[in-house]
Amino acid sequence: MSVKLKALLKSPWVFHLSTGSCNNCDIEILDCLTPRFDIERFGMLLASSIRHADVLLVTGSGNRKSMEIVKRLYEQMPKPGLVVAIGECAMSRGMFIHSYNCPVPIDKIIPVDVYIPGCPPKPEAIIAGVVKLIEKLNKRK
Amino acid sequence: MAKTIIPIGPYHPLQEEPEFFTLTVEGERVVAIDVNVGYNHRGIEKLSESKTFDQSTFLVERICGICSTSHPFAFTRAVEDIIPVEVPERAKFIRTIIAEGERIHSHLLWLGLAGHFLGYNTVFMWAWKLREEILDVMEILSGNRNNYAMFKPGGVRRDIKSVDIPPVIKKIDSIIPTLEMLKKAVIDDPVLHARTKGIGVLSKEDAINFGALGPTSRASGVARDVRKDSPYGAYDKVQWDMIVTQNGDVFDKAVIRILETFESIKIIKYCLLNLPDTEIDLNLKDIPPGEGIGHIEAPRGETFHYVRSDGTNRPVRHKVRAPTFMNLPTYKATIIGETISDATIILAAIDPCYCCTERVAVRNLKGNQIYDGQDLVKLSQQKTEKIREKNGCLKWI
Numbered sequence: 001m002s003v004k005l006k007a008l009l010k011s012p013w014v015f016h017l018s019t020g021s022c023n024n025c026d027i028e029i030l031d032c033l034t035p036r037f038d039i040e041r042f043g044m045l046l047a048s049s050i051r052h053a054d055v056l057l058v059t060g061s062g063n064r065k066s067m068e069i070v071k072r073l074y075e076q077m078p079k080p081g082l083v084v085a086i087g088e089c090a091m092s093r094g095m096f097i098h099s100y101n102c103p104v105p106i107d108k109i110i111p112v113d114v115y116i117p118g119c120p121p122k123p124e125a126i127i128a129g130v131v132k133l134i135e136k137l138n139k140r141k
Numbered sequence: 142m143a144k145t146i147i148p149i150g151p152y153h154p155l156q157e158e159p160e161f162f163t164l165t166v167e168g169e170r171v172v173a174i175d176v177n178v179g180y181n182h183r184g185i186e187k188l189s190e191s192k193t194f195d196q197s198t199f200l201v202e203r204i205c206g207i208c209s210t211s212h213p214f215a216f217t218r219a220v221e222d223i224i225p226v227e228v229p230e231r232a233k234f235i236r237t238i239i240a241e242g243e244r245i246h247s248h249l250l251w252l253g254l255a256g257h258f259l260g261y262n263t264v265f266m267w268a269w270k271l272r273e274e275i276l277d278v279m280e281i282l283s284g285n286r287n288n289y290a291m292f293k294p295g296g297v298r299r300d301i302k303s304v305d306i307p308p309v310i311k312k313i314d315s316i317i318p319t320l321e322m323l324k325k326a327v328i329d330d331p332v333l334h335a336r337t338k339g340i341g342v343l344s345k346e347d348a349i350n351f352g353a354l355g356p357t358s359r360a361s362g363v364a365r366d367v368r369k370d371s372p373y374g375a376y377d378k379v380q381w382d383m384i385v386t387q388n389g390d391v392f393d394k395a396v397i398r399i400l401e402t403f404e405s406i407k408i409i410k411y412c413l414l415n416l417p418d419t420e421i422d423l424n425l426k427d428i429p430p431g432e433g434i435g436h437i438e439a440p441r442g443e444t445f446h447y448v449r450s451d452g453t454n455r456p457v458r459h460k461v462r463a464p465t466f467m468n469l470p471t472y473k474a475t476i477i478g479e480t481i482s483d484a485t486i487i488l489a490a491i492d493p494c495y496c497c498t499e500r501v502a503v504r505n506l507k508g509n510q511i512y513d514g515q516d517l518v519k520l521s522q523q524k525t526e527k528i529r530e531k532n533g534c535l536k537w538i
Contacts, residue, residue, distance in 0.1 A: 028287070
């Protein structure tokens with residue numbers, strides 16, 4: 001494992017990106033920051049800019065207008081960076097698979113490392129997903 | 142003085158959802174505002190036409206994660222209006238309980254975010270901690286934290302068991318002291334007064350002219366609430382007060398939301414203790430041809446659904462109007478003339494929900510022409526003609 005990636009896993013900073021979701025997954029991500037779940041105790045911090053973030057939390061099914069911006073934001077993210085797709089919409093577009101405005105799933109636009117299913121996934125599931133990602137990368141060395 | 146344009150968004154750390162504001166400022170004062178939405182558009186009205194009435198209930202639940210009861214409530218009421226039919230009493234009470242639970246969690250969510258926007262993160266943490274308790278109540282009653290899936294045309298999908306009622310009431314009672322503390326902390330705080338009193342004032346005339354809804358209008362002294370004006374569910378059987386304040390500033394909007402949570406707790410407790418013992422579902426089979434409307438009071442204001450049926454099991458037309466669509470233009474009245482530092486809290490004060498509001502416009506690549514429905518049909522026909530011509534078929538048009 002590269003030194004950069006190893007350093008990243010100690011305290012991953014996350015950036016939250018909604019590509020056209022119903023808000024539910026976004027609120028569950030915010031819930032992770034509040035006292036009951038409090039992911040800050042694992043060293044995870046919500047970064048306010050993509051340029052400071054190590055992990056990109058993507059929610060939503062993506063649409064024609066937001067996809068271009070998603071691509072641009074991913075390019076701005078410092079590498080190595082990890083992408084976590086949260087919720088059914090980000091995995092496979094869920095209910096909106098037949099919509100005229102959601103042409104492709106997120107993982108066709110940007111590479112995704114972890115998928116967290118659920119509509120919306122519970123905060124526990126989001127935390128478990130991110131922890132699994134870190135474990136997997138730690139084993140790789 | 143030279144005008145400066147400040148873009149906010151579409152992905153901004155303060156925003157939960159993607160939306161794009163263009164603030165034109167002179168020095169520190171905002172002189173014009175423009176809002177650009179559409180980053181969330183998923184074409185739900187069109188998708189709904191390809192789903193059955195039962196499936197559409199789940200689809201409209203996902204219009205907005207926070208209003209995941211309001212939209213199915215309005216939709217099922219619209220479908221029941223086509224027949225027309227009254228749902229059983231017990232179903233009405235269960236619907237009311239779920240809708241009020243959603244109102245509490247939505248208002249607490251807003252209160253937390255408002256504190257966050259003001260840089261008062263203590264309020265954010267307290268409000269969201271309290272909100273978890275309400276989500277627990279909803280999980281006990283419906284099995285889910287956010288998308289409750291309790292509604293179906295003709296009734297509710299899940300009954301509330303009598304053994305669940307005492308623990309739920311105990312849980313609801315246990316949050317009241319913390320809520321009282323939070324109320325005092327917000328309403329009596331001199332720092333919050335300095336930041337929110339007299340900021341972003343929406344006058345009564347403006348509230349009426351812009352057609353503002355829900356807490357946004359009630360904070361300006363317009364006593365308008367669907368729950369009182371045309372009662373649905375169990376609201377006409379419960380004693381509760383409509384909260385109306387007169388100033389129309391950000392502070393009053395916060396006060397309205399805090400006091401409404403107490404009313405909601407009152408309604409939930411009454412409904413749980415007085416659940417009538419009837420059926421919960423009418424088992425509707427066929428929806429006759431016709432059209433129906435359903436409107437209910439969502440946490441942000443009146444949600445309105447229109448459904449037209451042609452006798453099949455799918456809606457032919459489904460129209461959704463969410464409260465933020467009406468509340469959004471009030472920015473023109475509230476934000477002009479305020480300082481840029483107050484802009485964030487004024488933008489947040491109407492409790493905007495952009496994923497409810499999304500509309501779509503189709504334009505050509507140059508951006509100089511916007512197509513309407515007829516133009517799109519014409520374009521589609523022209524394309525068909527081209528394919529037919531290419532393959533040596535006769536002309537249709």
